[in-house]
Amino acid sequence: MMNINNKKELENLLSDYKILHKKVKDFEILGNEEEANKYKILIARIDNAIDSLSEKEKAIIELRYIEGMGRQSWKLIAESLYISNTRCHVIKNRALESIIKLLGGYKNGTKTV
Numbered sequence: 001m002m003n004i005n006n007k008k009e010l011e012n013l014l015s016d017y018k019i020l021h022k023k024v025k026d027f028e029i030l031g032n033e034e035e036a037n038k039y040k041i042l043i044a045r046i047d048n049a050i051d052s053l054s055e056k057e058k059a060i061i062e063l064r065y066i067e068g069m070g071r072q073s074w075k076l077i078a079e080s081l082y083i084s085n086t087r088c089h090v091i092k093n094r095a096l097e098s099i100i101k102l103l104g105g106y107k108n109g110t111k112t113v
Contacts, residue, residue: 004099004100004103004104005100005104006100007093007096007097007100010096010099010100010103011065011070011096012070013046014046014061014064014065014066014070014099015065015069015070015071016069017043017046017065017066017069018066018069020039020042020043020046021043023035023036023039024036024039024040024043027039045102045103046099046103048102049098049099049102049103050062050066050099052098052102053095053098053099054095056081056083056091057091057092057094057095057098058095059081060077060081060088060091060092060095061092061095061096061099063077063080063081064077064092074088074089
């Protein structure tokens with residue numbers, strides 16, 4: 001896993017959200033509970049951070065990264081939320097900054113700062 005200190009790292013992590021869940025299952029199957037627990041902690045922290053966002057911020061993050069795995073177009077997201085593409089990016093950036101504040105300085109589920 002990685003330290004989450006900038007938007008690009010966070011965007012990559014959020015795009016891999018569904019993969020994180022698969023890794024938990026894989027480690028559990030292999031009997032590696034320690035690694036599975038590290039991913040569970042990270043997933044819980046991501047979930048808590050997303051839950052702390054406003055409804056619009058949460059919708060944008062979920063549509064782009066969680067459901068869209070980083071591939072959903074900004075135009076479609078903006079249209080589905082009845083906002084401009086520019087406004088969508090402003091809200092996205094604000095949401096990412098909020099999540100970074102909550103996750104920043106964490107590596108493998110433990111605080112490093």
